[in-house]
Amino acid sequence: MDMKEKLSALLTKALEDIDQSSLVKEIESIRVSYLGKKGELTAVLKGMKDVPGEERPVIGKVANEVRDEMTQALSSKKETLEKEALEKQLAEETIDVTLPGRQMKKGQSHVLTQIMEEIEDLFLGMGYDIVEGTEVETDYYNFERVNLPQNHPARDMQDTFYITSELLLRTHTSPIQARTLEAHDFSKGPLKMFSPGKVYRRDTDDATHSHQFHQIEGLVIDKHITMADLKGTLELLAKKMFGDDREIRLRPSYFPFTEPSVEVDVSCFKCGGDGCNVCKQSGWIEILGAGMTHPSVLEMSGVDPNVYGGFAFGMGPDRIAMLKYGVDDIRQFYLNDQRFLAQFKRKG
Amino acid sequence: MRVSVKWLSEYLDLSSVSPRDLADEITLTGIEVDDVTIPSETLQKLVVGEVLTAEKMEGSDHLNVTTVNVGEDEATQIVCGAPNVKAGQKVIVALPGARLPGGFKIKKSKLRGHVSNGMICSLDELGFSDSVVPKHAEDGIYILPEDAVVGESVLSYVGLDDAFIELDITPNRADALSMRGVAHETGAILSQKPQFKSIELTEDTNETIENWVKVTVTDGDDTPIYKMRVIKDLTIKESPLWLQNKLMNAGIRPIDAVVDVTNYIMLEYGQPLHAFDYDALDSKDILVRRAHDKETMVTLDGQERQLNPDQLVITNGEIPVALAGVMGGENTHVTTETRTVALESAVFDSTSIRKTAQRLNLRSESSSRFEKGINKATVEEALNHAAALIADLGQGTVVTGVASVTHVEPKSVTVESTIDRINRALGTELIEEDIIQVFKRLGFEAEVSSEQVKVTVPPRRWDIAIEADIIEEIARIYGYNNIPSTLPVNETVPGELTREQSLTRFSRHYMEGAGLSQAISYALTTVPEAKAFSLESGEPIELDWPMSEEHRALRKSLISGLLDNVQYNVARQTKNVSLYEIGHVFHNQPGETMPKEVNHIAGVLTGTIVDNTWQETEQTVDYYAAKGIVEGWLEQIGLGDDTQFKPAQDIKGMHPGRTAYILINNKVVGFVGQLHPSVALERDLQDTVLFELNMDCVFGIEQEPLLYTSIPKYPGTSRDIAFVVDETVLHEEILHVMKEQGGKWLSSIRLFDLYQGEKIEPGKKSVAYSLSYLNPDATLKEEDVNGDFEKLKQALIDSFKAEIR
Structure with a gap:
């Protein structure tokens, strides 16, 4: 057999071997057995020295073709086998993807916290700071400093838990306003604050009353603050809390610490204003009280009411949560039944 | 305050506005409306009937079988359980199909075999609370006047042909705790000036007050105004139906003509009055003073009250005859025997009244008005009106003159502002004309020039005293909904959480x-x-x-x-x-x-x-x-x-x-x-x-600021160590020793095994820790930490007698 035939026979044999292989690691050994240093092709090529000089280029070319073909067959077979192996592995690894996932226990914020945080974030964005106070307050800061002197008829509006004649559980978060006002340095800019927190009233607990509930109050004091600014701010709040389509209306009211005082209704988010059971057919839901800070409140805090003025507003997160989610018993907020708490998991 | 629209229309023309629309207007401009009730919307098929016969039903101890003329061709049979039903009475009949409060529907029925075509009603069944119906009508059906027209709707006979607006009045708007106050408020909303009829008071020129009574007040701060009139030769009767109905619909029980008039005047003017039996006073000297300590009196509810010097009393010069502004005394209250009435109209210090009412737990329509304030301008007018009415209803005469002590005169208050300040407060662009208009509607005198605003507020609006009050009036009458919406313009730095x-x-x-x-x-x-x-x-x-x-x-x-x-x-x-x-x-x-x-x-x-x-x-x-x-x-x-x-x-x-x-x-x-x-x-x-x-x-614990530490460039090494110690040795103690004695490259320690049980001695535990070593500046080889590791072992042996395994 001349070189050419030898090479051709070798190729046929190699292709057969490759074709019959069924494992990736066999491919490697086939490669070594033909193309390795001691491989068969290498051995045949050693005979090149006996080939006459003029034939060498021809034989050399054939030899290269054989090597290329072998290499090609090897890699293509390897690829096929690898693909098959992978497919087999994947088939074996297939699981029931509908089985329950590994559990991750997650808790959630109290619904009242969620409501308060939403409001907090809105006002933080508008440049207000959160100021917190103590729940035990003095009669002086809780009442007198918000323009409710002893024997003021409006003290009837909020029955109070007294600890001593001087000390009480705050009935509103307003004492924080007085404390912040008197400490504020107006040369460093306007005062824009709001205070969320627990408040207490002498009420017998039932579906709509709770001796403990929450309040959020906001206060802005600067040189040129108008009632229109209050209205605009509250509109923003109403839209944020209850949806972009909401409108508000202001009604005259009375709070000793503001004048003018208004109560603020938001157009019913359930019926859109047509009248339903949520808004008691009126189309409007009362959500907050507000007004322009009373000059006496400013004066008592050492702020000149002829130069500075502003507005305050207050709302009850408990009431807002009840309205927003249709909670029909305020006591639910303080029983901490996990079946209740877990309902407010949804963030989207 | 429950406002009768019919009563209100005595002062204003309300013909072009429905009660509900009026209520909406009031809510948006002035006072929150809690509720609007229109009885005719729910109370139907209620007619005047005349009882023709009434006989006890056989076999029943309380039922009566009656025949009643209800204005139809034939009399109808109705079974009635009321003890007071009698032939000849004009009564309230609910015909089959009628609806009563609470959704109660009247149907034809049979009671013990007797057909009943409807029901004869009590006031209670019409929705009046037990506490407001006249005592005599408490048990049983209500008897209508003899001239009631059979077959007519009954609503006008009980004052329910009306609409009622329930106002939730805030403490500052006590001026609206009266029909006149509400009329002024509503007038401002509707741009109408309320019309009040003038009172015709005829005095008995033969008698002058000086001969009857003299009033003295010990402290003008406690009792700024005290006035008294005397009405004599009275016959005390029930008041006429119109008056009873007005009271019942306002939530007050009719008693007799004198008491009813005092309540009626209180509702109209907001001025509480008190009527004494003049003869029972047993004195011509009325002295208003503080109670003595531990002084006692019996109030007209029959209770003996122990008083203290915080409380104001009306005395006959010696003993208390009334708790000022709170409750009368039993010894001097008006009875059917009363012939002469001494009628008081006063202003008392609100704090004193509040304290007394609170301490004795005696809150009343009258005390709450004294607490919240009284229109000083109508103290005498109310007194005169009441005296005229009492005399009229009781066929008596009014003694000439008023016994009076006055320490304060009703005064108008002048408040000033400027158009600019008003607009700056509200964010509006109001002009002179707008502001003049507001005060015209309110019935306040106002001088508005291009700059100055000067408002004269009448005494009936004693809640207004400062500029902010004026601005509030402008805001609400101009309309909050006409105020623009803006956001504060000021230097804004983002708010920050602490x-x-x-x-x-x-x-x-x-x-x-x-x-x-x-x-x-x-x-x-x-x-x-x-x-x-x-x-x-x-x-x-x-x-x-x-x-x-x-x-x-x-x-x-x-x-x-x-x-x-x-x-x-x-x-x-x-x-x-x-x-x-x-x-x-x-x-x-x-x-x-x-x-x-x-x-x-x-x-x-x-x-x-x-x-x-x-x-x-x-x-x-x-x-x-x-x-x-x-x-x-x-x-x-x-x-x-x-x-x-x-x-x-x-x-x-x-x-x-x-x-x-x-x-x-x-x-x-x-x-x-x-x-x-x-x-x-x-x-x-x-x-x-x-x-x-x-x-x-x-x-509150102070912390170093967080700084980046570079990620280790070189590999470290680790060693495991297991040993047995007494079970009382704490993990934290072991950690402490390891950290102290582990050498400078020991970077972390992790407990990976803890064993107590059969395989080791009782009272001992076996623990195993994995120790990681790291040198930030060079690769650590195993042998580099040999020394440290041996030292740590020794430390564990020394400290805990650890048995290294």
């Missing part, structure tokens, strides 16, 4: 990530619960006058509240409960005005932390679950390295062997542990673990 606030938010998110839900419990609890689990000694702060034992004291720890919540859940089949709470606790601070109020964070877990699933086996909560949560939290705050846990055997309510104090920089900031089994048993709980930390204390 360090504590943002750490609090982080803490919430951390706890929720760890599977705990946020609870909010009551801060007021029982005394034992308030102090349980608190690391601060001392009694809790108690309320002066608690409403119940349940909410008596302020909590000193959050744990009891959380345990209550857990218990509540477990009792309702929620077996796995994980809750946390962030809130204030309160401690007494002797010598300080304010108590110490501290922010705490606490958590309670019971049941499982991992449930049995197809993949996982159940794990119930244990001490380490709670500790892991606390460790993770402190570590994220950046205090992991400063934290230590020390056995706590002395916290009441906690398992003595499974509780630890949490120390940061050697200061106790809280505890973590397992609830004492006997406490758990009391509360019907399985194993329950919990923790509580003083959050203010944790957040």
